[in-house]
Amino acid sequence: MSRFFKRQDSDSDSSSEESEEELLLSDDDSDDGKPAAPASAAKPMSRFLRKDGDASDSSDSSSEESSGDSDDDEAPAKAKPQRSRFLKGGAGSDSEGSSDEDVKRVVKSAKDKRADEIEAISKAIDNAAKINDWVTINNEFDKLNRLIQRLNNVGEQVPPVFIRTLDSLESTVNNALAKEKDSKKKMEANKARALNGMKQKMKKINKEYETQLKAFHDDPEAFEAQYLAPVEPVVPVVAPRQVSAEAPAGDEFATVGRGGKSLGVGGENVFQKLALIQEARGKKNTDRNIQIQRLEEVYSATATPYAQIRVLLSLISARFDYNAAATHMPLDLWAAAQREIENLIRTLVANPAYTVQEIVQEEYDELVERAPEPGGVVYIRGTVISYVERLDEEFTRSLQNIDPHGTEYVDRLKDEKGLYNTICRAQAYFESKNQSDPLARVIMRRLEHIYSKPTAVVQALEQATGSTTALIRSLCVHLYQTENSLLRTRAILSHVYHHALNNEFYVARDMFLMSHLPETIHNADVATQILYNRVIVQLGLCAFRSGLIREAQSTLQDIFTTQRVKELLAQGVHQQRHTTLTPEQEKAERQRQLPFHMHINTELLEAAFLVSSMLVEIPLLASIDSEELKRKAISKPFRRLLDFADRQVFTGPPESTRDHIMQASKALQDGEWEKCRDLIQSIKIWSLMPEEKSVKEMLARRIQEEGLRTYLFTNSAYYTTLSLSLLSTTFSLPLRTVTSIISKMIWNDELSASLDQGAGVLVFHRLQLTRVQQLAQLLADRANQLVEQNEKVLDLKTSGGPNAGGGASWDRTEGGKGERGDQQQERRGRGERTRGASRGK
Structure with a gap:
């Protein structure tokens, strides 16, 4: 039986403790400079662990141990420490683990592992470059960039092998592009895409590591020696700090973030902190709330207009990106974004030497403070009009998702006045800078807030008592002169809507017909078609209020014929019976809905x-x-x-x-x-x-x-005759009005009769039609039916049906209403005159 197994006796624990004490004593003796005792002598097997049949085993082991003693006498005095036989490679398992003792385990740090991984990827890139395998080069280069980004995150220095790889890759890419340009045989599609991708990546990376590449080109050996040079830690000498009596009590403390890193900013450090925050934007583990707090701290530390403008541009973007998946922006963030946009506009107005533009031709260093030269202008890359439009859109989204029948909706609607003031300030700024495109866009935003409101509400927004019609006309006239056709179309529709709202039917109708919008509205976007439908409806209501019943009926008929009034006016989603909307389509439909206060009942x-x-x-x-x-x-x-x-x-x-x-x-x-x-x-x-x-x-x-x-x-x-006075009494109408109505009916051949002014009666005429006249009238009616049917077929062929244009449900209200309506009325008048003539004969 092996000596590694022992019996479950009560004295096993005590025997093991005695053996351990003996082992400690033997170690102490070896430390005094004496020769190390053999393992068997220092650690005899206890008699309590032996069995009756183990005598031969013990004798064999003693003979082996005695032969080992002679060898140990010749060994040097320094013997290795005794290890327990219960461990692998111990005294009792030499035959089993002798091979493991020869292998030395090397422990590498995380830094060395990253360096080896970078070296391996660099070799893989070199090997792939030899066979022009640009797909592999592209993939390996992406891995290399991720590793370098990891090094930058932990604050380590970029190794020289990465700079050497960049240098060799640049020349390899240039040579490959030159060969591809001169070669008659084109490269494979996937390799060509990978090569073009590497070209763009190399352009971006080389710009970032321009300083290191230049140093490597000048002296590669010195560059690598500088990286390998040991860096001795410098122990700072902390002098006792003298706190002046004027310094505040909290001046000894600094704001720190994760990992104890200080967030203190000031001077040139503002732009460095701003660059670090912008680099973390959009990454997976970035806390957007902390990012906004850091930007607020950076903004509080700014001292120059340039720094304030730069930080405000980043801070407003961070506000809008806080929760992109939500239905609308939280109200507190929206209010903060509005204040910051106003601060940005106020800063730009107070410092006219600084201008924010979306496209800046000159390149500039974003880590350095910039000051305008005398009479010059500093152009900053950014956009103000996009922030104003996003602020307006978030306000509309919040109104779409708030219950319109509660007090929260009314409270939210009160914020429109502040938003309108912000839009007016932005308009004044763009007018001062003479920026035509942003000015037209912000004027359109202003117009959309006032075109559908009554005069009293507009005067409350404007805080003035002037003419609302003159204000809207001035805004629309400016938009009529822009090159943007969409803005011109929406300006015309808004202008027509305002005239119809103020009961100016004929002015609105003439402006609407002169614009020829019914012929081209099916090519417009969905939002413009919704505005077109609202204008049609408001024209019909205006005609109704003005007593123009026929005009009101013909105008509103196009909307009500579709039986989807709410959908056409963007006041509800129409649930069709046999069709189902996908979640994306339903979401798009709901985003088009107008806020409740803009609905037409x-x-x-x-x-x-x-x-x-x-x-x-x-x-x-x-x-x-x-x-x-x-x-x-x-x-x-x-x-x-x-x-x-x-x-x-x-x-x-x-x-x-x-x-x-x-x-x-x-x-x-x-x-x-x-x-x-x-x-x-x-x-x-x-x-x-x-x-x-x-x-x-x-x-x-x-x-x-x-x-x-x-x-x-x-x-x-x-009747043969009918008294006019009786008609006047029966219908409670003046005699003059009765006479006027009857005369108009006789003139339009609607009534086969004549007036006897002397007797004050209406004389009716009757005539029996001959067979030929009856057949002629029937033929005329059939011919009219044939003409109407041909016109319907022609309309379907020319317009492509009611769902032409892909917009489907939003262009049902147009389609040449004016011309066809006139033709129908003319045919109807001819038929009525024919019937009246037949009665009069």
Whole structure:
């Protein structure tokens, strides 16, 4: 049995303790200069660990130990320390681990390991360069750059082998590019891409290590010797610090960051700290909150305008990058960014010798303070207009994601005044610098904040009592002169919207038609098409408020025909039945939505459209005799609702706006104009109109007039003569107004009758059509149908259908409305004149 196994006796622990004591005593004796005793003599096996059959084993081991004693006598006095037999390579395991004792383990530091790894990568690059394997060179060079970046992070010096590799790679890349240019056979596509990538990387890296490369070129041996020279630690002598009585109590302490590194800044150190912070921007483990705090500390230590501008540009960018994945920017960060943008504009205005531009031709050292020469200008790379636009966009996003029915939305909306002031300051700055493109963009931002607001709100924003129309006109005129077609289009639409909001229908309509936007709006972006739809809707409401019922109905019809009013106005996402949106598409749709305070009330819009359709459709239905012509509707949405109401067996009291209008339409058909008026005026949605009382009076007057027309169309077949005074009394209209309406109907061939002024009566004429006349009228109607069908087919072929242009759902409202509408009205007038003539004969 091997001596490494022992019995589980109670005295095993004590025996092992005795053997350890003997080992210690033997070590003490060896330290006194005496020859080391043999291992067997210093460490005899305890008798308590032996078994009965181990006598022979012990005798054999003693003979071997005795032979080993003679050898140990000839050895020098210094013997190696005794190791425990229970360890590998100990006294009892010489045969098993003798080979392991010959191998010496070398422990390398992390610095040496990194140096070896850099050396290996450098050799791999050299080998790949010999066979022109640029893909491998590109990959290995990326690994090498990551290692060097790791060295810079821990504060170590760049090894000479890296500089030597850069030097050789530069010449290799240049030679390869020259050969490729002269060679007739082109390089493989992947190798060519890798070579071009190496060219760009080498250009960037060589610029960063320009000083080291120059030193290496001058004397490579001295450069490597300088790296290998030992650096003796310098122990600073700390002198007792004398704190003056004027120094503050906290002057002994310095702000430190991670790892105890001091964050103190001042003088030229400002730009170095700024460069370090910018290098860490966007990296994986960078804490953006700490980065903002460091930039604030750097800004507090700045003393020159140049340093303040540089730090503010970086600080504002860090604010906007704080949480890019969030739906909107936190309110405290937004307020801080607004203050810093105002500080930046204020600093630039106070120091006109400094100018911030997106494109700066000259290169400059960002680590050195720059001061303007007498009469000169210092150009700083950056952008102010982008910060202003981003601030405005974040404000809109916050309004999109806040509940509009709570107090938080109102509190957030109060910040618009400060944002508007910032935009005005930016406009004044760009005007002073005569920068045309940023000036046009900031004017467009200012215009978007005021074009859709009433005069009182705009005057509150402007803090002035001047004319709002003159202000908007001046802004739009400036945008009309820009080269940017998108800004010109949006300026025209904003100008038209403002005129329509102020009930200037004819001015807005003429400006809208002269711009020819209906012909080109399908090529615009989605946001501009949304603005176009809003202008169409506001024009229709303006016509309705002005009493122009036919114009209002024809204008609003294009929007309501699509049955997607909220989607076209960006006031809601339309859920289609058989199509599903991807998360990206749904996110894009929600980002297009307008804030709640800019919404146009769709219920008010629907009420205006249905009432206008009622006043146009009901007299037209009464004037048509044949059922085939009655099926041709001017307003299909209204006719659909009217047919549905006619099919109802039981009709209860009206509840919604549609119920009121449908029951009013039936009353108007029956000649009950008073009931129709009461139902229309009882709609509560009219309270949202700016001039509610005048709108209701206008509706009552138009209902009386259309009620008279409907009555004449319906009962003309049953009367020979009709008293004008009776008509005046029945419809509560002045006799002069009744005479005017009837004369207009006779002039337009809508009514086959004549006026007898002496008797004060209306005389109706009747004539039975011959068979030839009936066939001619039928042929004319069929020809009109054929022309209309051909025009529809032509429109589909020329415009590519309703979904042409890829924008799909946003260009349904355009499409040559003016020309086709005029043609339809002309054909309708010819048909009505034909019918009137047939009745008059």
